[in-house]
Every structure is written in C-alpha cells, then in structure tokens.
Amino acid sequence: MATRPAQIIQAPADRLAYLRQLLAERDRRVAEQLRSHSNRPWRKLARPKQLPPDDPGHCLPDGNGFRCGCEAADDTYHVFLILSGRGFGKSWIGSNWLAEQALATPGSEWAVIAPTFRDVKKTCFEGSTGLLAALQPGELREYNKSGLELTVASGAHIFGYSADQPERLRGSNLYGAWCDELGSWRYPAAWYEALMPALRIGKHPRVVVTTTPRPTALIRDLVSRDDGSVHITRGSTWENAANLSQAALTELRRRYEGTRLGAQELEGRLLDDIEGALWSSADIERARVRPEDVPDLIRVVVSIDPAVTSGEDSDETGIIVAGEGRDGHGYVLADLTMRGTPDACMRAAVRAYHDHQADCVVAEVNNGGDFVASLLRTVDPMVPYRAVRATRGKRTRAEPVSALYEQQRIHHVGVFPDLEDQMVSWTPDGLDSPDRVDALVWAVTELKGISAGSWLSAYGTIRCETCEEAFLTAGRTECPWCRTPIPPDDTDTDQDRPVLRLIPGAAA
Numbered sequence: 001m002a003t004r005p006a007q008i009i010q011a012p013a014d015r016l017a018y019l020r021q022l023l024a025e026r027d028r029r030v031a032e033q034l035r036s037h038s039n040r041p042w043r044k045l046a047r048p049k050q051l052p053p054d055d056p057g058h059c060l061p062d063g064n065g066f067r068c069g070c071e072a073a074d075d076t077y078h079v080f081l082i083l084s085g086r087g088f089g090k091s092w093i094g095s096n097w098l099a100e101q102a103l104a105t106p107g108s109e110w111a112v113i114a115p116t117f118r119d120v121k122k123t124c125f126e127g128s129t130g131l132l133a134a135l136q137p138g139e140l141r142e143y144n145k146s147g148l149e150l151t152v153a154s155g156a157h158i159f160g161y162s163a164d165q166p167e168r169l170r171g172s173n174l175y176g177a178w179c180d181e182l183g184s185w186r187y188p189a190a191w192y193e194a195l196m197p198a199l200r201i202g203k204h205p206r207v208v209v210t211t212t213p214r215p216t217a218l219i220r221d222l223v224s225r226d227d228g229s230v231h232i233t234r235g236s237t238w239e240n241a242a243n244l245s246q247a248a249l250t251e252l253r254r255r256y257e258g259t260r261l262g263a264q265e266l267e268g269r270l271l272d273d274i275e276g277a278l279w280s281s282a283d284i285e286r287a288r289v290r291p292e293d294v295p296d297l298i299r300v301v302v303s304i305d306p307a308v309t310s311g312e313d314s315d316e317t318g319i320i321v322a323g324e325g326r327d328g329h330g331y332v333l334a335d336l337t338m339r340g341t342p343d344a345c346m347r348a349a350v351r352a353y354h355d356h357q358a359d360c361v362v363a364e365v366n367n368g369g370d371f372v373a374s375l376l377r378t379v380d381p382m383v384p385y386r387a388v389r390a391t392r393g394k395r396t397r398a399e400p401v402s403a404l405y406e407q408q409r410i411h412h413v414g415v416f417p418d419l420e421d422q423m424v425s426w427t428p429d430g431l432d433s434p435d436r437v438d439a440l441v442w443a444v445t446e447l448k449g450i451s452a453g454s455w456l457s458a459y460g461t462i463r464c465e466t467c468e469e470a471f472l473t474a475g476r477t478e479c480p481w482c483r484t485p486i487p488p489d490d491t492d493t494d495q496d497r498p499v500l501r502l503i504p505g506a507a508a
Contacts (some may be wrong), residue, residue, distance in 0.1 A: 005286040011506035013188075014324045014482065032160050032417065034394050040096070040100055041136070042092070042100075042134065043055070044146060046093070046096075047061050047062045047066070047089075047183065047239065047240075048060045048061065048067065048068070048217050049062065049066060049067065049068045049233050049235055049239070050089055050092070050093050052080060052097060052208075053068075053070065053073065053075075053077050053080055053231040053233075054073050054074060054075040054077075055073065055075040056072075056073045056388070057371055058070065058073065058074075058292050059071060059072055059073065060232075062239070064239070066235070066239050067306065068233045068234075070231070072376050074228075074231050076228050076229075077206070077228065077229065077230065078204075078205070078206060078207065078229040078230065079206070079207045079208075079209060079222060079229060079230045079231070080097075080209065080231050080233070081209045081211075081222055081223070081230050081231065081232045081233070082205070082208070082209060082210045082211070082233050082235070083211060083212075083213040083219075083223075083232060083234050083235075083268050083270060084210075084212070084233075084234060084236065084237075084268040085212070085235065085236045085237040085264075085265055085266040085267055085268040086212070086237050086252065086265055086266065087237045087240050087244050087252070088131070088235040088236065088237060088239060088240050088268065089240050089243070090180075090211070091123060091124070091127060091130065091158065091180065091210060091211035092134075092435045093210060094122065094124070094178040094180060094208050094210040095129060095130050095131045095133065095134040095178070096134045096175070097112060097178065098112065098131065098134075098158065098177075098178040098208070099131055099135050099139070099152070101175070101176055101206075102152050102154065102156035102157075102158055103139060103152050103153065103154050103156065104154070105154065105156055105202070106154040106155050106156060106491075107154070107155045107173055108154075108156040108157075108175040108201070108202070109155060109156070109157050109158075109159065109172065109173055109174055109175060109201070110156065110157070110158045110159070110160050110174060110175055110176055110177060110178075111158070111160075111161055111169065111172060111174050111176075111178070111198070111376035111454040112124045112125070112131070112148075112158060112159070112160045112161070112177065112178050112180070113160075113161045113162070113163050113169070113177060113178070113179050113180070113190065113195065114160075114162065114163065114179075114180040114181060115162070115163050115164065115180075115181050115184045115185055115186070116163075116164055117148075117160075117162040117164070117165075119162075119180065119181065120148055120160040120161065120162060120180075121145075121160065123146060123383075124160065124178065124180055125143075125148060125150065126161060129333040130222035131150060131158065133149075135152065138153060138311065139152055139153045140152060140153070140154075141153055142245075148160030148161075151263070159172070160383075163179075163185040163186065163187065163190040164187065164190075166184055166187055166189050166190035166193065166194040166195075167194070167410070169190065169194035169195060169198060170193075170197075170198050171198070172198040173198065173200060173201050174195075174198045174199050174200070174201060174205065175199075175201050175202040175205055176199065176202070176206045176207060177195060177199065177207045177208075178207070178208050178210070178230075179191070179195070179207060179208070179209045179210070180210050180211070181211050181212065182209050182210075182211040182218065182219065182338065183211045183212055183213060183216055183218075183219050184211075184212075184214065184415070184417045185213030185216075185218070185415060186414030186415045186416070187217075187290060187390060187414050187415070188217065188218045188415075188486070189290060190456050191218055192218075195207070200202070202500045203476050205469060211266055212264065212265060212268070212416050213234075213269060213270040213271075214264070214421065215271055215272070215281050215424075216271055216285075216415055216417070216420075217285045217288075222272075223270060234268050234269075235268055236266060236267045237249075237252060237265075237266045237267075237268075238266070243311070244354075252265075252266060252309075261467075264421070271425075274425055274427065276319040276425070276427040276428075277423070277424050277425060277426060277427050278291070278395075278398055278422040278423075278426070278427075278472070279400065279402055279405055279424050279426075280424060280461050281420070281424050283405045283406055283408070284405065284412060284420055284423065284424070284498075286408055287405065287408040287409075287410060287412070288411065288414075288415070289331070289411050289412070289413055290413070291413055291414070292413070293327070294323075294325065294331050294333075294411075294413055295325040295326050295327050295329075296325065296326050297323035297324060297325055297326075297331065298324055298325070298326055299323060299324045299359050300321065300322070300323040300324075300333070300357060300358040300359055301321070301322060301323075301358055301359060301360055301361070301362055301443055301446045301447060302319065302320075302321050302352045302353050302356070302358050302360075302361045302362070302443075303318070303319070303321075303361075303362050303439045303440070303442040303443035303446065304317065304318065304319055304345070304349050304362070304363035304364070304372060304439060304442075305317065305318035305319075305363075305364050305435050305438035305439040306342070306345065306363060306364065306371075306372055306444065307339070307345075307435065315339075315435050316337050316338060316339045316343075316349035316436075317337065317338060317339070317340070317345040317433045317435065318337045318434075318435035318436045318438055318439030318440075319335070319336040319337050319338065319349050319352060319439060320332065320334070320335055320336075320337070320419070320436065320439040320440045320442075320443045321333040321334040321335075321336065321347055321352050321356050321358065321442070321443070322444060322447060323356075323447070326446040328409070329409045329410065329411060330404065330409060330410040330411065330442065330444055330447055331410075331411050331412075331413055332410065332411070332412045332413060332416065332419075332443075333356055333413050334352060334356065335416040335436060336348055336349075336352055336416065336418045337418065337435060337439070342371060342372075343375060343378075343379075346372065346375040346376050346378075346379050347379050349376070350363055350376065350379045350380045352385055353377055353380075353383055358384075359384065360384040360385065360386055360446075361376060361383055361384065361386070362385075362386045362387075362442055362443070362446045363384050363385070363386075363387060363388065363442075364387075364388055364389070364438065365387045365388070365389055372385075373385055373387060380466040386446070388442055388445075388446070394428060394438070394441075395428035397426040397441050397445065398428065398437065398441050399428075400445075401440070401441050401444045401445070404444065410444065418436060419427065419436045419437075419440065422434045422435075422436045422437050423436075423437055423440075464479040464481065464482060464484050466479065466482050466484045
C-alpha cells in the first residue's frame with residue numbers, strides 16, 4: 001500500500017487507516033532495533049536472573065542453580081522489580097537495560113531516578129556500573145554533566161532526577177525509567193504522583209527498579225500486586241561472588257552475616273517487624289507526612305548521640321532533627337547520622353541547627369560525651385546547647401516515645417530508611433546500643449510539649465496563646481481572661497483561630 005502525505009487525506013476513515021499504518025511501521029522499526037540490540041555484550045555476560053523478564057533466558061537456572069522462579073518469558077510486565085542484596089549487580093542491570101532501550105527507540109525520553117541528586121550522578125550516570133560505563137564506543141552523543149542529561153546515538157534523551165524533588169519530574173513524557181534504591185526514597189509521591197503519570201509514551205512503557213528490599217509502604221505495595229504488572233526477581237550477594245573481591249565478601253560477612261540486617265542487606269529478604277520491638281512499621285507508616293503537611297513549628301531541636309570512638313569500626317554518631325508543631329505533634333525532619341571524627345560530627349550538627357533554624361542542640365554525655373560541649377563551642381560558640389544524662393534504662397526512656405508513635409502523634413516527614421530499620425528491629429532486651437534511636441528518643445524527650453505531662457494537664461489545664469493565661473477547661477467554652485473560644489477538640493485545624501495548647505508539666 002502506497003503511503004500518502006497526511007495533509008491530502010480527506011476522508012476520516014482514510015486518515016485513521018493512515019495513522020494506524022504509521023504506528024504499525026513505528027512498532028516494526030522499534031522491534032527490529034530491539035532485536036538488533038539483544039546481542040549487546042551485557043546480555044552475554046549476564047546471569048539468567050539479570051536478564052529482563054521478556055528474555056527467554058531469564059527463567060533459566062544459572063551455573064549454581066539459582067533461578068528467578070518464573071516458568072517462561074514474561075512480556076506483559078510493567079515493572080521489573082529487582083529486590084536483592086548488596087553486590088548482586090542491580091545497578092549494572094539497570095544501566096544496561098536503560099541504555100539498550102534508549103538506543104533502540106529514536107527520539108525517545110527516559111528517566112533515571114535515585115534517592116538524591118548525588119546518587120543519580122555518582123552511581124547511575126558516572127559510577128563503575130552506571131550509564132556511561134554501559135554505553136559502547138560511538139553510542140554516546142552528548143553528556144550534560146551539570147544538568148544530568150545524556151543523549152545517545154539514536155537521538156534518545158536520558159534525564160536524571162532526584163526522588164527528593166518529585167516536582168521536577170512532573171510533566172515529563174517518558175517511554176520508561178530506571179529507579180534505583182526505591183526503598184530509600186523519602187517521598188512516595190515521586191513514584192505515585194510524578195513518575196507514574198509521566199509514563200505515557202510508547203506502546204508499553206516500562207520501569208526497572210533496582211533496590212535493597214526495605215519494608216516501606218511503596219515496596220510492599222509493589223510486592224503485593226498479583227495482576228501481572230510487577231515481575232519480581234530476588235537475589236543475594238553470594239550469587240555474584242565470582243565478580244566480587246574476596247576482601248569485600250569477607251568484610252560483608254563480618255559485618256552482617258547471621259544478623260537481621262544481613263538478611264536484608266545480603267540475602268535480599270523483605271523483613272517483617274520482629275516480636276518485642278517497641279516500634280512497628282505500620283505505626284510509622286500511618287503517621288508519615290509530606291513536607292507540605294507539616295504545620296508551623298514552635299520548637300526545633302538537634303539531638304546528638306555521640307559515638308565513643310571514631311575509627312572505621314566505631315559506632316555512628318546519631319544526629320536527629322525534630323520539631324514540635326502547633327498541633328502538639330512531633331515531626332522528625334532529618335536523620336543526619338554519620339560515622340566520622342568528633343569534629344566532623346559536631347560540624348554536621350551545627351549545620352543542621354542553622355539549616356532547620358533550630359532552638360538548641362542536645363547531646364547525651366553518659367559515655368564520654370562531655371567533649372561535645374567544647375567541640376560545639378569551637379565550631380560555633382553561639383549555638384545553644386544542653387547536655388542530657390541518662391539516669392534510667394533505655395527501655396524506660398524509649399517506651400513513652402514508642403507510645404506517642406502508637407497514638408500517631410509523632411510523624412516522619414518523608415522516609416528515613418536506616419532510622420526506621422533500627423526502630424523496628426531494636427528490642428529493649430538486646431545488648432546493642434542503637435545510635436539513631438537513642439538520638440530520636442532524646443530529641444522527642446526534649447520537645448516537652450509532646451512528651452511530658454503533669455497533674456495539671458491530666459486535669460485539663462490549658463494555656464491560652466492569646467493572653468498566655470492558664471485555666472482549667474472543666475465547664476468552660478472560652479478563656480475566662482480574654483474570651484478566646486476553646487476549640488471543640490484537638491483536631492481543629494483552623495489556622496485563623498487562636499490555639500489553646502496543653503501545658504506540658506509546668507505549674508500555671
């Protein structure tokens with residue numbers, strides 16, 4: 001059938017037939033190009049489980065008997081979800097799959113999304129298993145390093161995005177994407193509200209997800225789908241042992257083998273909460289909020305749980321930023337926990353103090369932490385500081401904070417994977433000392449409007465923030481001093497009304 005220019009086709013039926021012909025021709029060219037790229041070097045080097053689900057070899061066992069578990073090639077999937085331990089080769093799969101797709105689809109647009117902008121650049125674009133390494137000589141046309149935009153020989157464009165800034169992804173027109181470390185994305189909106197609506201070009205837009213299986217709501221949602229849209233492949237570190245250095249394997253075994261965290265980080269298992277833990281994933285998830293949902297904060301603190309030593313094998317220094325909202329709830333704003341010298345850790349805490357416009361820095365001084373004050377003063381002598389000393393056991397300090405989470409009065413602003421892993425896996429009877437959890441407990445305890453109480457608040461004493469006078473609420477509908485109405489309950493969110501707040505443990 002001879003094709004005719006679209007502008008001279010008058011009859012509606014003829015125009016429709018012509019458009020169908022064009023689409024069929026495009027699909028044929030894309031299929032041919034995909035076939036031509038199916039013999040790229042990475043496919044010959046990949047273990048069966050590392051191949052895409054629509055490759056006939058994906059379902060086969062490798063030389064050691066490891067296999068995905070599927071029975072045949074799957075060409076209906078929308079998401080290729082790779083849940084695996086460290087060193088499995090996740091990034092290598094993601095970069096090579098995306099490079100192959102972009103080269104086979106002229107003029108198309110694709111996205112690479114990682115937890116932070118730095119992760120996109122250092123791991124997904126420029127890392128040893130990133131996109132630049134996946135492209136063969138002559139396949140790279142242009143690389144905009146500052147804007148993270150890569151153009152390949154087919155004219156296709158690959159854009160890099162940070163999951164911390166989902167708004168930048170909105171409005172994109174994508175054929176597909178590579179999402180790295182989805183379990184560490186702070187804002188699920190980057191997936192649901194930004195990426196998914198952007199996948200609207202091409203016959204079958206697809207996403208490859210490469211992640212450690214952290215039990216976030218987003219990961220659990222994908223794993224629970226049984227409609228065939230998500231193809232799940234699980235893998236462990238040991239499956240790729242032949243390509244890892246013996247020193248790296250020895251170190252991973254020493255740190256993680258036989259531990260709960262090792263089951264996640266090495267074996268690639270999606271873990272459930274453990275019996276006896278003071279926190280549950282469900283409680284954390286129910287109370288999670290987005291930055292735009294945080295009310296005005298009346299107090300912000302930076303809490304430090306200092307490590308005793310600063311060597312490679314030392315504990316991390318817990319650094320948590322939390323605030324108290326005008327609604328009487330607590331908001332965890334940042335987890336900046338790090339392993340470093342005391343000076344580096346104090347500088348990080350001071351930066352957090354200024355970045356979040358905090359009111360003070362608090363630090364535990366039980367285990368040699370007395371150096372904190374002097375170091376803090378060296379970094380910034382104007383930072384308000386308060387030392388706290390544990391006089392009770394960890395369980396006694398942590399249980400009231402755990403209860404606040406159950407009441408959904410503490411909210412995580414985004415996702416803090418490492419902190420949340422520690423929260424749901426630590427039991428009070430354990431011998432370990434969780435740095436992030438300790439810093440969290442001290443932060444919430446310092447925000448006394450959330451955690452403290454007294455016989456006055458127990459009897460319904462509140463303070464009017466209009467006239468700052470305190471009074472008992474029994475039988476009253478307004479402040480007896482200035483006649484400000486009492487809100488009907490603590491769910492009143494009308495920001496134009498004066499706020500009446502419970503007095504936290506202080507006599508009127």
